[in-house]
Amino acid sequence: MEAEAFRVAEVLMSKRPNDPKAIHVAALCNSQLHKTTEAQKLWLKCIDLSPKTETFYLNVAANALYRGETELALDTLQKAIANGLESADITHHIGLALSKLGEDEKAVEVLKKAVQKQPTLAGHWMLLGQSELKLNRLEDAKTSLNKAVGLGVHNRAVYLALLNTSARLGDKVAANVYREKIEESGDQSVSDGREHFRANSERDAKRVLVTVLGEASVVYRDVNMLESAEHTALRLLALEPNNYGTCVFLSELYRSRDMPAEELAARQRMLEINPSELVNHLQAARIWSDAGNPKRCEAAIKVVTTLAPERALGYAAMAEFLVSQGLFKRAEWYAEQALERERSPGGLKLLETIRKASGQEAEAK
Amino acid sequence: MKPFVKRRVKKLRQSEYSEMKEVTVIFCALCLALQAVAQGPVPPNLIRLTDVTEKSGISFKHNSGGSGQAYIVEGVTAGMATFDYNNDGLIDIFFLNGRSLKGSTPNPQLRNALYRNDGNLSFTDVTVEAGLVDSGYGLGVVAADYDGDGDIDLYLNNFGPNVLYRNNGDRTFTDVTLEAGVANGNKVGAGCSFFDADGDGDLDLFVGNYIDFTYENHVEILREGKRYSAGPQYYRPVPDTFYRNEGNGKFVDATEQSNIGSIAGPSMGLVSADFDDDGDMDVFVCNDGEPNYLWINDGKGRFEESGLLMGVALDFDGHENANMGVDIGDYDQDGLVDLFTTNYQAEMPVMRRNLGGGVFEDSTAKCRIPNSLFPHVTWGTGFVDFDHDGDLDIYVACGHFDPVELVDDSTSQKVRNVLLENIGRKYRDVTNTSGESMAIVESSRGACFDDLDNDGDVDVVVLNANARANIVRNDTVSPHSWCQIELRQPGPNSQAIGAKVFVKYNKQQQRFDTTAGRGYQSHFGTRISVGIPSQIQNATATVHWPDGSQQQFELRLNTLNKLERQR
Numbered sequence: 065m066e067a068e069a070f071r072v073a074e075v076l077m078s079k080r081p082n083d084p085k086a087i088h089v090a091a092l093c094n095s096q097l098h099k100t101t102e103a104q105k106l107w108l109k110c111i112d113l114s115p116k117t118e119t120f121y122l123n124v125a126a127n128a129l130y131r132g133e134t135e136l137a138l139d140t141l142q143k144a145i146a147n148g149l150e151s152a153d154i155t156h157h158i159g160l161a162l163s164k165l166g167e168d169e170k171a172v173e174v175l176k177k178a179v180q181k182q183p184t185l186a187g188h189w190m191l192l193g194q195s196e197l198k199l200n201r202l203e204d205a206k207t208s209l210n211k212a213v214g215l216g217v218h219n220r221a222v223y224l225a226l227l228n229t230s231a232r233l234g235d236k237v238a239a240n241v242y243r244e245k246i247e248e249s250g251d252q253s254v255s256d257g258r259e260h261f262r263a264n265s266e267r268d269a270k271r272v273l274v275t276v277l278g279e280a281s282v283v284y285r286d287v288n289m290l291e292s293a294e295h296t297a298l299r300l301l302a303l304e305p306n307n308y309g310t311c312v313f314l315s316e317l318y319r320s321r322d323m324p325a326e327e328l329a330a331r332q333r334m335l336e337i338n339p340s341e342l343v344n345h346l347q348a349a350r351i352w353s354d355a356g357n358p359k360r361c362e363a364a365i366k367v368v369t370t371l372a373p374e375r376a377l378g379y380a381a382m383a384e385f386l387v388s389q390g391l392f393k394r395a396e397w398y399a400e401q402a403l404e405r406e407r408s409p410g411g412l413k414l415l416e417t418i419r420k421a422s423g424q425e426a427e428a429k
Numbered sequence: 430m431k432p433f434v435k436r437r438v439k440k441l442r443q444s445e446y447s448e449m450k451e452v453t454v455i456f457c458a459l460c461l462a463l464q465a466v467a468q469g470p471v472p473p474n475l476i477r478l479t480d481v482t483e484k485s486g487i488s489f490k491h492n493s494g495g496s497g498q499a500y501i502v503e504g505v506t507a508g509m510a511t512f513d514y515n516n517d518g519l520i521d522i523f524f525l526n527g528r529s530l531k532g533s534t535p536n537p538q539l540r541n542a543l544y545r546n547d548g549n550l551s552f553t554d555v556t557v558e559a560g561l562v563d564s565g566y567g568l569g570v571v572a573a574d575y576d577g578d579g580d581i582d583l584y585l586n587n588f589g590p591n592v593l594y595r596n597n598g599d600r601t602f603t604d605v606t607l608e609a610g611v612a613n614g615n616k617v618g619a620g621c622s623f624f625d626a627d628g629d630g631d632l633d634l635f636v637g638n639y640i641d642f643t644y645e646n647h648v649e650i651l652r653e654g655k656r657y658s659a660g661p662q663y664y665r666p667v668p669d670t671f672y673r674n675e676g677n678g679k680f681v682d683a684t685e686q687s688n689i690g691s692i693a694g695p696s697m698g699l700v701s702a703d704f705d706d707d708g709d710m711d712v713f714v715c716n717d718g719e720p721n722y723l724w725i726n727d728g729k730g731r732f733e734e735s736g737l738l739m740g741v742a743l744d745f746d747g748h749e750n751a752n753m754g755v756d757i758g759d760y761d762q763d764g765l766v767d768l769f770t771t772n773y774q775a776e777m778p779v780m781r782r783n784l785g786g787g788v789f790e791d792s793t794a795k796c797r798i799p800n801s802l803f804p805h806v807t808w809g810t811g812f813v814d815f816d817h818d819g820d821l822d823i824y825v826a827c828g829h830f831d832p833v834e835l836v837d838d839s840t841s842q843k844v845r846n847v848l849l850e851n852i853g854r855k856y857r858d859v860t861n862t863s864g865e866s867m868a869i870v871e872s873s874r875g876a877c878f879d880d881l882d883n884d885g886d887v888d889v890v891v892l893n894a895n896a897r898a899n900i901v902r903n904d905t906v907s908p909h910s911w912c913q914i915e916l917r918q919p920g921p922n923s924q925a926i927g928a929k930v931f932v933k934y935n936k937q938q939q940r941f942d943t944t945a946g947r948g949y950q951s952h953f954g955t956r957i958s959v960g961i962p963s964q965i966q967n968a969t970a971t972v973h974w975p976d977g978s979q980q981q982f983e984l985r986l987n988t989l990n991k992l993e994r995q996r
Contacts (some may be wrong), residue, residue: 098837130775131839132803166794166855194745198795220747228740231788236738243737246747265650 065269069093069276072296076280080287084114089279091123096272100131111143118149125157129164137161152178152185159191163198171195179211186215190222197225205229220249274303281313290321301333308337315347324351342368346381358389376406383414392422471852474859476815476822477904478848478889480866485900486552489524489542491874493895494566496532498649499656501642501664502588502617503530504830505568505697508809508875508950509892512572512581514559515600518989519546520879520956522890523583524898525567531644541567541585545600550882550902560602563592568639569950573623575632576678577921584611586618586636586950595678611680613670617642620699622946624710624927625975626687627673627730631921632945634672634680635689635712637696640664657831660751661695661717668693669714673730676921688732694719698754700947702766703929704739705787708977710927713741715752715770725787741768741781745791750776754949758812758821759940760796761854764931766942769823771807771949774833774840778807778825799858802847804839806830809876809949813887817909817960819939820851826891826949828872843870846891866901877953885911885987887958910961910986914970916943918994924955925994927975932959932984934968961986 073093080086091106104127110120121144128137138161144154155178162171175192179185193208209226227242277300284293294317301310311334318327328351334344349364365385368378379402386395399415419427493503507525514521522544529535543561544552556562565587572581580596590612594602606612611634619637626633640661648659671689672680684690694716704711705725712732714722720742724732736742744750751773757766765783772778777800782792802825809826816822825847834841848863849856860867871893881888882902889901912932916925930941941957961968968984974994982992 098839101838132777132800134800164794164800166797168795198745198790198792220743221745222747224737224743224745224747227737228788228790231738231740232784232790239738246737246743 065266065273066097069097069269069273072273072276072280076283079289079292080283082113083283083287084110084117084120085283085286086280087113088120088123089276089283092279093272093276095123095127095130096275100127103127104131115147116149118144118151118154121149122153122157125161129161134161134164138165152182152188156185156187156191159188159195163191163195168195168198172199179208184215186212186217189215190217190225193229194221194225197229200232202229202233206233220246223249270303274300274307277303278310281310285313285317290317293317305333306337308334311337324355327351328355340371342372342375342377345371346377349381349385353385353388358385361385374405376402376408376411379405380411380414383418387414387418387421392418396422471857474816474850474857474862475818475905475907476848476850476859476862477864477906478815478866478901479864479904480869480899481550481902482897482900485550486547486554487522487544487898487900488554489526489544490897491524491892491894492527492536492539494527494530494533494536494539495895496530497656498530498532498647499658499831500530500644500647501640501658501661502566502568503527504658504894505619505639505950506588506874506894507567507892508569508620508698508948508952509877509890509898510570510572510583510952511877511879511881511890512583512952512955514543514572514581514583514596515545516580516598517546519548519883520881521546522552522877522881522900523561523570523572524892525570525585525875528564528566530566540564546881548882550888550900552900555600559600560604561594563587563594563604565589565592568618569620569637569946570952571621571623571946572952572955573632573926573945574921574923575623575634575674577631577923579923581924581955584621584623584634584636586613586621588617588642589615591618591636605678609678609680610682611636611672613638616667618950619696620715620946620950622699622701622712622944624701624712624945625922626671626710626726626732628709628728628976629674629676630976631674631676632926633674633683633730635699635701635946636670636672637699637714637950638667638669639697639717640695641667652836655832655835657836661719664695666693666695666716666719669696671730671732674921683730687730689724692722692734694722696722697752698771698947698949698951700755700757700768700944701927702757702942702944703927704766704768704783706765706785710975713755713757713768715755716749717753718751718773719749721752721770735787739787740789740791744777744779745793748776750779752779753806753808754810754826754951756811756823756947757942757944760812760821760823760851762820762937762939764938764940766929766940769810769812771810771825774804774806774829774837777803778810797855797857798849799856801858801860802827805844805847806840807847808874809891809951811876811878811948811953813878814851814958814960815848815887815903816850816905817886817907817911818851819909819937819960819962820853822851823849823856824876824878824889825849826873826876828874828894830872830894843872845870846873846876864904866899869899871896871899875949875951877948877951879953879956880913880958883989885913885958907960908963910963910965912959912961912968912984912986913989914941914957914959914984915955915989915991916957916972916994917991918974922975925972925975926955929973930957931971931973932961932968933971934961934965956989959984 073090091103095103107124124140125137159171159175190212193205196205223242223245230238281296315330331348349361352361365382379398383395383398403411495503506527510523524542543556545555569586580598583594585592595605617639619639622635623632648663650657668690671687673683697715699714701712709726709728712724723736725735754771768781781789805827812821829842850859875892877890886903891899918925932939970982
């Protein structure tokens with residue numbers, strides 16, 4: 065799988081030698097397979113070709129951090145800022161690099177400004193709390209870390225920082241609570257070493273190949289090399305049949321190319337993966353309708369009404385569909401049902417249209 | 430040792446297939462915050478370490494005994510010890526070695542090696558005449574006077590049965606494993622430590638056990654036609670063993686009674702000291718890929734594992750590093766014993782600063798442990814004041830167990846070791862300016878630090894995997910003073926293992942703890958070496974003996990001080 069990942073990246077590069085997005089895919093592949101020098105070189109080339117793309121700076125920084133070159137990471141992020149790129153991701157990486165360099169005062173300064181501007185940045189709150197802990201600002205750390213938890217961060221790092229903060233504040237009860245949370249997250253049992261290794265290596269290799277295929281398919285699509293985009297995405301789907309994102313990608317690709325049968329297949333796969341996603345059923349209904357199969361269309365919409373009987377969505381869709389089929393009496397019933405569930409101007413307008421079309425002018429008014 | 434296949438995944442930015450994260454533009458004055466750090470003038474590095482292996486008479490070449498199978502034990506061999514086996518005032522060297530593993534051609538030449546120090550850094554191989562002819566596969570070693578007869582005994586922690594050698598006091602040893610009852614079954618060994626756990630005055634024995642590897646459950650890792658070592662995560666960890674010294678030459682397995690057997694981790698290097706300063710000896714155990722253990726002693730030889738609560742189990746980001754070696758020292762001179770641990774590649778070695786009150790902090794970034802160490806696997810380590818300027822520098826032995834450069838360009842199997850100079854509670858990498866010995870490229874494991882030529886500074890011995898060892902002379906020309914301290918006390922713990930020594934001058938103090946077993950599954954440093962800044966004329970040592978009593982001594986500078994306990 066690793067060889068295949070390299071091959072996919074190389075083919076893409078050969079077709080798009082000066083396309084930074086294509087070079088990015090090759091860099092990503094090299095980086096994930098621990099060819100970090102080559103990855104660095106490729107991402108620096110990406111920056112040369114596209115100095116306004118934030119991703120490339122962030123990846124040079126992440127790669128540099130992996131290589132222990134924290135100063136290079138910081139330098140790269142500064143260059144991003146010099147090029148007018150200021151973002152939450154960049155400030156997060158700057159905070160991380162400063163923290164790794166022991167510059168926690170500066171990290172706190174950067175991160176505090178970030179969360180003041182955007183208080184929902186959970187990762188920033190966590191990093192801020194960690195930096196405050198390093199500076200022994202325990203109450204501040206506790207506040208920031210709890211903010212992070214409140215915003216959905218539930219990892220070992222945040223609980224460890226909270227444990228350390230509590231221990232230093234002398235709160236043994238809280239420290240023990242966090243200790244339990246950390247211990248809960250670390251349960252690893254070895255059943256059979258060989259099987260464990262086989263599973264791990266296959267998983268790692270697949271992860272790399274899936275990443276490269278996914279990235280490559282996007283590049284191919286963006287440059288209108290749609291056959292390549294399709295086949296690359298299909299290969300990904302063969303590796304990960306439950307990859308919902310790839311199904312979405314393919315269905316949109318097929319729709320843009322007016323390939324309803326293929327789009328329908330992709331949509332049906334989406335429904336198999338996530339049968340409760342109402343929008344997918346409606347998209348399938350649309351395809352059946354476009355394909356001249358009103359019975360399948362109606363059946364698809366009925367599924368929506370049964371999956372979400374309390375919502376107006378399915379009833380309204382059915383009413384619209386029945387109008388398109390000239391079945392006004394039935395359409396009126398569905399429109400009324402939709403209005404019972406959600407009284408909206410759109411729903412009223414639909415009912416008015418139906419009644420007018422069926423000659424019920426008075427009722428329409 | 431984690432295998433290359435289990436590595437922390439870099440968080441890279443992808444496009445539609447990555448976990449999408451909303452990127453919000455914020456306009457903060459980042460550039461102002463990123464101004465270069467103002468740094469004061471730093472004095473030049475004086476440390477000079479010279480390789481003198483050729484002239485030393487030491488020809489020991491380590492051999493892991495591999496047959497190309499990459500058994501997990503091959504990668505982790507071996508530790509070593511420096512100690513004065515014949516009480517002649519010169520510190521001798523004991524190297525552990527591998528043995529022919531299954532599938533390799535039996536090689537009877539493979540054995541451990543004891544080198545007698547004849548003075549002037551000249552050594553003679555006395556292994557056979559000393560009777561140290563154990564045929565086990567060496568992993569860890571500790572040296573201490575377990576029977577209180579005044580000479581230093583040796584315990585070997587092997588892959589296979591362990592061995593206790595009693596020093597006969599006549600330059601020979603006797604294998605007393607069976608009568609002492611410390612063979613420890615047929616396990617994969619790790620570090621080990623002698624210390625008085627139950628306060629009865631004699632030295633008990635803590636034996637680290639790694640994982641349940643056998644030839645039968647060997648996990649084979651093939652990659653591009655080459656075999657690589659499987660890491661500990663593919664095997665079951667084995668609980669460590671605790672032997673209580675009965676004082677009559679016999680030990681009793683008290684693993685369950687002491688609570689040490691209640692949990693199992695893949696142990697590697699370990700060190701004992703009074704980490705919570707409550708007057709008894711605790712044990713810190715490096716675990717390979719799992720949280721470290723800190724066994725806190727209740728004073729009677731029963732332990733509770735408190736690593737997480739005390740802040741030493743994980744690194745700052747909550748990662749379970751592959752912890753290899755460990756040393757203790759008071760790097761920030763606050764009178765508390767700190768910990769420095771070495772790790773796997775793509776993991777920083779971790780400095781754990783003791784804050785007092787039973788709490789440690791990960792101060793790796795704060796004390797500027799350089800990121801140049803991040804890519805490498807790190808093993809043997811020691812806190813040593815190489816330049817006598819009054820603070821503890823750090824030596825780090827590096828090297829991968831696999832030819833990792835074939836599949837990962839961030840490090841290599843053979844790399845240079847690293848030297849960090851303490852420049853006032855912070856460290857700088859002085860590898861490039863500390864003499865030609867630091868240019869040696871090998872895959873190092875155990876490293877020991879002692880004054881081998883009795884010139885007052887600390888020299889280095891490095892065991893290199895499947896290669897010749899290095900003897901490194903400290904040639905630092907320092908304007909500073911020094912003193913060395915050896916403790917002696919009557920009774921069964923003659924070297925006063927577990928004592929704390931506070932060296933004081935002006936308003937400063939340095940703390941040293943005597944311990945048996947440290948570094949990467951090694952033993953060194955029973956003789957305490959202290960650097961004293963040049964302007965100091967007088968210094969005292971307050972010794973907290975293992976039973977808690979205290980005594981103060983005037984120190985003579987630039988010489989060895991033998992401090993005898995007065996009853």
